[in-house]
Each structure stands twice: as C-alpha cells, then as structure tokens.
Amino acid sequence: MASQNTVFVENKPGRLSKIARVLANSNINIRAITIADRGEYGLINILTNDPDKTHEVLTREGFSASRKHVIGVIMKDRPGALADVTEYLHGNAVNVSNAYGFILREGDMAVLILEVDDYERALKVVHTGGFHTLTLDELGDH
Numbered sequence: 001m002a003s004q005n006t007v008f009v010e011n012k013p014g015r016l017s018k019i020a021r022v023l024a025n026s027n028i029n030i031r032a033i034t035i036a037d038r039g040e041y042g043l044i045n046i047l048t049n050d051p052d053k054t055h056e057v058l059t060r061e062g063f064s065a066s067r068k069h070v071i072g073v074i075m076k077d078r079p080g081a082l083a084d085v086t087e088y089l090h091g092n093a094v095n096v097s098n099a100y101g102f103i104l105r106e107g108d109m110a111v112l113i114l115e116v117d118d119y120e121r122a123l124k125v126v127h128t129g130g131f132h133t134l135t136l137d138e139l140g141d142h
Contacts, residue, residue, distance in 0.1 A: 002072040002134045003051035004113065007044040008064040011037060019044065019063065026057045032102040032113065045100070047072075047113060051136075070113050071123055072134025077103055077110040085112055085131065092125045094118075 009015045016035070023030060023046075032047040048054045051067060058065040075081040082101070089096060098115035111134055116122040126133060 002047065002070050002113065002136065003067050004070050004115075005046045005048070005051060005054045005058060006066050006068065007046065007058060009042055009044060011040055011042045015042075016044065019046075019058070022057060022061050023048065023054060026053065028054050028057065032100060032111075034100045045098070049136075068115065069119050070115055071119070071126055073112045073114065073126055074104070074132045074134055075110050075112060077105070077107055081110060082112060088129045088131075089114075089122070089125065092129075094122045094125050 007019060009019070020030065029049040030046055031049060032045075034045045036043045036045075046054065047070075055065055055067045073085050075085055086096070095117045096114050097117060099112060101110055101112045103110050113134075114122070123133070
C-alpha cells in the first residue's frame with residue numbers, strides 16, 4: 001500500500017529546496033513529486049520510500065503536512081497502458097480526483113498514482129481487474 005504526503009506551503013522561493021533538504025538529511029528518498037499552484041500557496045504531493053518518517057520529519061520541521069493512502073497501479077511502460085487502466089476505472093465508476101505517474105524501469109514498468117474518492121472500493125476494483133498495485137517494498141529501502 002502506498003501513501004503520499006501532501007504539504008501546504010507558501011508559494012515563494014526556497015520552499016521546495018527546504019523540503020527536499022530536510023528529507024535528504026533524514027535519509028528519505030523522494031520517488032515522485034508534484035506541485036499544484038494555488039496562487040499565494042501551493043500543494044506539494046510527495047511519494048517517498050518511508051511515508052511515516054516523511055510525515056514525522058515534515059511536521060517536526062514546522063510544515064503543514066497530511067498523509068493519504070493512494071493507489072499505485074503498476075502498468076507496462078508502453079503506449080496505451082494509461083488508457084487501459086483509466087478506461088477500466090471509468091467502466092467501473094471509479095472517480096479519480098488526482099493522478100500522476102512515474103517510471104520504475106524504463107521500457108518495462110510505469111506507475112500511475114491515483115487519489116480516489118472511495119479508496120477501499122477503488123482498490124478492490126483495481127485488484128478485480130487484475131492490475132498489480134505498488135507496495136512500499138517496491139518504492140525501495142525496505
């Protein structure tokens with residue numbers, strides 16, 4: 001099961017570098033990151049090798065951080081793989097509220113990270129469809 005940390009930050013120079021340094025100094029490896037601009041503030045979604053420690057470190061350092069379970073769907077790194085997954089989700093009425101992807105092994109495996117309205121139901125749908133989901137071990141360092 002994968003979890004992401006979301007950090008609410010002022011949209012000003014140095015915020016991202018401070019977060020990256022704080023995590024690096026705690027030996028936390030960032031596997032994927034997205035930033036959503038909301039004017040004067042922003043949301044940074046971070047997927048790491050250790051989500052519990054990430055949350056602990058960020059809050060200790062004064063950042064406003066929350067943690068949420070996400071579904072990491074592992075798929076082939078090929079044209080059409082994203083369409084296959086999202087069409088299946090659509091056909092099963094799974095609403096995706098946020099998504100981002102990254103490559104685990106180029107030419108082999110990609111990961112689609114999904115934030116969904118109903119996590120438990122969506123997870124069952126994904127598994128029923130025969131899709132493999134990302135584990136913490138696959139994010140490394142465990």
